[in-house]
Amino acid sequence: MVPIALTIAGSDSGGGAGIQADLKTFSALGVYGASVITALTAQNTRAVTLVEAASPAMIAAQIAAVFDDLNIRALKLGMLGGSEAIETVAQALAGQHLPVVLDPVMVAKxxxxxxxxxxxxxxxxxxxxxxxxxxxxxxEAADLLDTSPARTEAEMIAQGHALRGMGAQAVLMKGGHGTGSTCVDLLVEEGGVTALTAPRLTTVNTHGTGCTLSAAIAAGLAQGLALDDAVRRAHAYLQGAIAAADSLGVGSGHGPVHHFHKVWAHG
Structure with missing residues (x-):
């Protein structure tokens, strides 16, 4: 049976982030994707012009329908939009013993x-x-901890452990907002810290990077990979998607990454 992953997130009418990015990522990595839409957004590569939340009843019904029929092996949580949706999702997932990748979406690109x-x-x-x-x-890590953004790797590690102290089993501190020629992500686990590095690519086409990375990790977990292996594969996949992003030419703002860069090319 094909592994199935579920994304619970918002819809992006521009197709570069949210549910759309998650489903593209799942497909690119050989996983069947199911979805629960928490909100509709009217957005393109330049702006988000309107957000309309799904009702708590609709969110709960979608989750129930999916779990009633599909053999979900991993979950990705993205944009939830507000307290009601967050509480609804938490209640609906109670008792589900599955890997959960939480992307704490707070601000659009x-x-x-x-x-x-x-x-x-x-x-x-x-x-x-x-x-x-x-x-x-x-x-996002700073907002969750009500502090200032980390400026050094030591501060990133400390914040990762602080988030673990709030209940998360592991934390991937993403360094995309950092500076320097090398981008460093730090996987902070109980047993230690793993650094994942990549050259910092110069492109404006990074819409959906966070959604794509978290969905790629969830895909790996759905396929039975260990967490560190899922994170490493997802990190490499995202770097390829960013490197190929400029070939797409979608929109006039922050364009999407190329989710299918290993399948088809353009330009």
């Missing part, structure tokens, strides 16, 4: 806020304890 500040407390208390892995960028 365009700078538009996707999670109200008042929902942070729900995210901390309802979802972090469910996470096999949480994948914050530096500003």
């Amino acid at each position: 365009s700078g538009d806020r996707l999670l109200p500040p008042e929902a942070l407390q729900s995210l901390r208390h309802a979802l972090l304890p469910l996470a096999t892995l949480v994948t914050p960028n530096l500003p």
Whole structure:
């Protein structure tokens, strides 16, 4: 049977992030993708112009329908939009003993806020304890911890352990918002820290990178990979998708990464 992963996240009408990016990533890595849509967004590569949340009843019904019929092997949680949705998802997942990758989506690449500040407390208390892995960028980790963004690897590691102390089993501190010619992500686990490095690529086409990375990790977990192996493969996959992004030419703002860079090329 094909492994199945479930993404619970918002829809991106521009196709570069959210549910659309997750399903493309699952498919590119050989996993069947199911989805629960938590919100509709009207957005393109330049801006988010409207966000409309799905009702808690609709979110719960989608989750129930999927689990009633499909053999889900891993979960990815993305944009949830607000406290009601977060609490609904947490309640619906109670008792599901599956790997959960939590991407704490707060701000779109365009700078538009996707999670109200008042929902942070729900995210901390309802979802972090469910996470096999949480994948914050530096500003997101700082928001979750109510502190300043990490500036050094030592600070990244300390913040990763602090997030583990809030309930997450492991934390991938993403260094994309850092500086320097090398981008460093740090996988912080109980047993130690693993550094994943890559050249910092110069491109504006990075829309959906966080969604894509977390979905790729969830795909690996659905296929039975160990967490560190799933993270390493996902990291390499994302680097290839970013490197090929400029060949797509989608939109006039922050364009998407090339999810199918190993399948087809353009330009």
